[in-house]
Amino acid sequence: MPHVLDVRFSSALTTLLLLAAAAEEGPPVMSSAQLAERLGTNPSLVRKLLSSLAKAGLVESVMGRAGGTKLARPPQDIPLAEVYLCAVGDKPLWTCRPETEHECLVSTHAAGYFERLTERAEQAVLTTLRGQTLADALREIRCSGHSRPRLNH
Template sequence: MLDIRFSSALQAMLYLAAAAEGDSPTVSSGRLAEALGTNASVVRKLLVPLGVHGLVESSRGRSGGARLARPAGEITLAEIYRCAVGEKPLWACRPESEHVCPVTTNAAEYFARLTVEVEGAVLQSLGCRTLADALREMRGLDRAVP
């Protein structure tokens, strides 16, 4: 099963970044849910770790909602990724089997090292992009479509 937490969190953050540019930076969970194609309770759960890590501020009540806690140019995609997936590794290793050859003896350790290396590359790439950069890139995709 594919994990969509990061893509969902990124889409929500992009939506909030776009809203922050307008005159209504606070977005209700219902409006965010509609944009994500899900329900408001899923959105509220998605926003919890983003709020805990200081990326989103939420307020309750009739005029409540969520907004960016910092400017989009100060939030990296790596921060959003870490909030969305936590410390869960990018991949899960197969359970170890009986050690009968060099492959079965070393596969788990090799895969664990490979996972750390790839996760580092992912975080490095995401750390070089801000939410503002991503919003600009995304808007550029509109112009690329004939």
């Protein structure tokens, strides 16, 4: 059975990057349909994602005819660790294989080892993400050497 990679963090980060670029290029508000088009998904999934991001205080809704969603804070005030934690919640980075009968040293201790390894890896991920903001990510994308197309809502 093929494994599907979890795309919650990359989806949340891409959504916030789109909103950060829109804030700079104008207009700063994007609809769920616009975001869905750029993410290659449907608007209902984007609305669900936006709901989680709003609860975390990362985005806010703008009502009215030109309404939609915008960043709730400046990009330099949004650490990527906050985006990650909002997107994945308390789901571990990796899942351990189900325990088997404890017949040898490895089968007796592998699950505990894997749990500790996962915790160390998760802390390394969070340390890396705490050191970067949404503004840093957008700047790195823009400096990647690729052409910079405008959003053109």
